[in-house]
Amino acid sequence: MTEQSAPTAQLEQTAEVAPARRSTVRWVLLAIGLVAAIALPWFVYPPVAMDIAAWALFAISVDLLLGYTGLLSFGHAAFWGSSAYVTGLIAIHVGVPFPVAILGGMLFAMLIAVPIGYLSVRRTGIYFAMVTLAFAQMIYFVANQWHSLTGGENGLQGIPRSFFGIEQVETDAFYFYYAAVGLILLGAWAAWRILHSPFGRVLVAIRDNPARARALGYDVERYKVVVFVLSAGLAGLAGGVFSISHGFASLQELAWTTSGKVVLPVLGGIGTLWGGPVGAALVVLLEDKLATIGFDGIGIITGSIFIVIVLLFRRGLWGTARTVLQGLADRRHRAPRD
Template identity: 70%
Template structure:
């Protein structure tokens, strides 16, 4: 069984990479770029939710703050867009340090509400600081300079921005596969026991929070460059709710689930808006509710559970190596 899982890993990665490369040939390139950005955002949130057990409703603060910072760097410095995106991700990570330090001391719904409160503070600042952010008008006309080449064509920009997102996804995979990631799972499952073993639980939570924020900022900056503008919607609380919905839809604690959930939600939203249906939230909300009711583990998590023959509700406590193999191949982590 373990050998079969090990053989399946490169196949899954190869298929995923081929789909990513072919995406702008199949659908409208800006929509393809949106899928990639939201997929990275969902994976970043899943590090915190699925592997650390912390539900954040405030990650729009990092996605949006990076979007604004990336836009400002691109507008006023003339630097290539990858540098601007990395600058935005760094800014999001810096912002996450004080927010995370104050938030990780709470758990459950209290943690979610504290992060939501901080996100609304960021929204208020972005709305009021009109001289810097443009207020309700946002930032417009953000250039896509790539070392002297203007990538105004969304098709070519997709392939220029894709490696950044792939590196972010690879980094997320390395985090959850590392000893650090296994400690995060231990903190999620039994923080008291992890603390008794000598692990500084709050410090690990803070590091996970900052890493998740940095990847969210990387996705937000890339999203900004893809659209060429930033609006207040990027820092509004509904953005946090949407990415959490993507993670739950695909499967919490699977990484692949976040990618699939993001692709489905973005494509569904684009299809409905193109068809002239304005209340897209009704349809996406219905799909989300049905998925939660029918597929408790999410789409990817349920598919992995069925293909590996796990029909029972409970899960036996596995050795660390086996548990790590299950997480990598899509088996939902225990919550």
């Protein structure tokens, strides 16, 4: 313990500066993110902009588990998709304004996440991923079979976009974007709030060292269930927006390929919060471009890009950029991380 006195003194100095500068950077990033969210439909076809926003929130919901709690859920389609259906059903049969329908879908996703989470958090690693996948496949099966309610393979068609009789929002995708992106931003804010709460601190502790967290008196499994349910709520919110935006909910939303969108935060960089939106924007834009030029091997391209990014940038695009920028900013305090 003797040799530490000198470096400690130096650390204290940098420590005084670092948090202040970081929080400035944080506000600048927040401003850029907001501007990007607002400007998006001016540059991108509005329904695609809506897709980006919805997938961005889905990616954030996955990152809440993967990046901050260390749980890889491979069944998040269950929450995205079931909310897409429930949102659609509420919108069709009750005729409430779409944010209310989405709220209903989100609550339903959280409701089914309670038993699924309770049963899966007892497993870790690949077993957790497999259990969540199994539950998602069960829900896919139910949706496929319950033809009278879900439309089976035809999906749920003709979901209305009711919004207090404001016609622009109800018919024009450009205005609809602004009405709906508020919900997405609210969801993103909730994720930020969760991660920067005492609860969020416990999550990071659980990710780093679950046994130690238990020895400190934290009921790790209960925390995992709670974050699982919160994450399902965000995925459900995103899925609800998606289904209103498209006007239909299909089995595709419940399929394992949708769960496979866990790659979005990995592309952007897990445990960074911004990584999810970056990954989502990249993939949705790319898929849209490839679809526009009539290329039908989209999976090959996105798959290859995924492999390249994972191999070249271990922390993902955002994570790598952040590390490089931090390294440049405080060069004299560049200690190796992990």
